[in-house]
Amino acid sequence: MSTTTDIGVIDGAAAGYGIAAAVTIVFNTLLAWIKDAYDPLNSFMASLSGHHWTTHSVADVAVFLILGAILTTRRVTIQGARLAMLLAGAAIIGGGGLALWFVLV
């Protein structure tokens, strides 16, 4: 049965990399929390590239590209409305989570 949110399915790279983008945004916030709370991780990340932020950048882009490629290869599909909500939710939770963390800590 069709609903108001049934706008069709997204497939191919748009689906694989779309899900990967949402996962990466949440991963980014989790990594920021963990490295801020656990100094040895921050130091380890800094030792890899000279600065923890550079390593954080590379990790985020790598998660997005690798997970996106895996999901695309596996021919993942997702409802358009679900993908849009997933991306919006990830951006709101990820951004809000960062702001809240640095307010409280």
Next chain:
Amino acid sequence: MSDIILFAHPTFGVLGILASVWVFVEALNANNTNQRRIRLAAGIVTVCIVLAWMLGGFWYVNYYYAEKAVILKGPWPWAHDFVMETKEHLFFIPLILALYLPIVAAKRLATNPAARVTVMVVAGFIILNGLAIEGAGAIINHGAKIVFIHSGQKGAE
């Protein structure tokens, strides 16, 4: 040179935001004639945000430590502790969305409502995050500037 990099960073950020507005409006009015413009605008978003990331990252890693020291000694230490700490990680959200935008914008939006809605959501969040990050940059800048304003030195105002 560091000043050029510092100003190029938010400039490319603003251009990325403007290009995202362009993508959003084109997607809102998606038809058989504007698909090429949507793909072009989405590509411009990616290029601008990636340049903003690289330039800002280079400046942050190599030059920010001096400004940070000034901010932390001033009346607005939260300009670093909260605003900069949030901004330097928040930036990755529009970056990832900007990398994804041309992938989903490659779909034919006029006949694919799922892709069209996704493009609008992605472009919309690049705009919202981008504006927040631009504002954060202004606060960080003022966090350093206010130290000299409050120093009482003639001309600092």
